[in-house]
Amino acid sequence: MRITTAMEQQQFLYNLENINTAMQNVQEQLSTGKVLNLPQDDPVAVSKDMDLASEMSQISANLSTISSGLSWMNATQSAMQGMVTQLQQIQSNLLAAMNTSNQSSAGLQGYAETIAQLIQGVYQIADQTVGSRYLFGGQADNVAPTTYLKTSPNGTPQVIPPGAGPQSTPYNPFDDANASPPNVNEIIGNQVSIRVTVTAYDIFLTSPGGGPNLQDTLNDIQTDLQSGNTAGLKQDLTNLQANLNQVVNLNAALGARIQRMTAAQNQLTQYQTNLSNLKGGIEGADMAQVMTQFSTDQVIYEAALQMGAQILLPTLVSYLPS
Template structure:
């Protein structure tokens, strides 16, 4: 078959065009750092990348939810620890009232006033907020769980605060993140003791020097302390579970990010080397083409 001048020109232009396109793609990779800049670059890899993006977005959403849940539960646990410490302080004052003889009215009033102030701090802890929501709000965290009252302390837990608040931490998996004020104070159904009644009676019994009543109060306070400690321990198990889940999801997110990076990210050293090689080939091809192809009338047109 005879090789004509036109065939040589066409083949030369075809090769030059392909090489120029390859160099343009390499330039895109150099400027973006990505090998997937257009869907046509690698349709299969683009599809896999989109799937990885969706998976990563979902996992990161659960990751954020877990962080919020852990912050909520850790703050709740800290408040419960403070309540236990306060109840133990009240318990020590009750023992002082029981073991101190010949108390004057002033002594009794001082002990009663001290316990009253300590009891108020418990209700202040129950009104702890995270942002605009109440940690111990139960069914409605936007409403304060503590209201004013005419009892000795001046406060009481209010409303239906026993309901749980759940957060979804993974597909099909939810965790209860809250403890309600009524659970802590023993006003919820199934509680072993009512701390609200115990605190009120303790204040009155200290003021009146009611030894028999104080003995009952001391027993009820210990039961109440155990109740709050158990609630905090159960919360601790949920914190441990959420922390383990957070670690798993964090590792999964890292794996997906690495997979996504393998699909998207360009090997810059390889791209630079390839670009320099192709640039050299392109320049050599232009020079060779100018020597092999026969001159045309264009060569004889005056410059400028």
């Protein structure tokens, strides 16, 4: 077959266009730092890159959930530690009232007033909030845990019996009818959830070993101090110790869940870093190699122009960039 001048010119222009396109692709890699800029660059690699991006997005959502849960749990733990301190002070005052010889009714009344203030402090902690949400409300975090408490004549907060309060009311965490108050569980992974709350029901209305709950114990302490019932105070001290141990155990269990949540956070963070590195390896460009390729393409392009000057009409070559 005879090779004509027109065929040579057509083939030259075709090759020159391919070289120019290749240079543009390499130049785009230099400017973006990525080898995957369009789906057609590498469909298989782009598909893997999209899967990794989706997985990283899910991990980011889980990490955000964990961070929020840990903030809530740490605030709850601090509040519970404050509650433990208040209960220990009640215990110390109660012990002092019992051990003081020839304790007068006025002396017991003084202890009663001191302990009343400490009890009020316990309930104030029970109503502690983060923003507008109550720490110990469980899923009913828009309702103050002591909303359904009333004050008896001796100043002791007491639980309104079930059915005695307003009928059209939201969930009452102090209502004995709510045997299983709803807690908040945060999902931190595939079918993995961790409880992040401690409810007021857990603290005040759960009886350790079948004995009086903390709410009843605090009420009994106030009543026995004001009536001078020293025999009753001895039992109150025993009950308070059991209730205090329960609160301490609740706080310890919360601490264990915080450790588990923190471990999950660390694992997910490391996994996210690994995925990020893998994703970068797929879509990231080797800049040294790209710069070398760009220099090579420039040399080839200039050589092609010089060759074209010999086979194309001078009038055409003169308009091409050098």
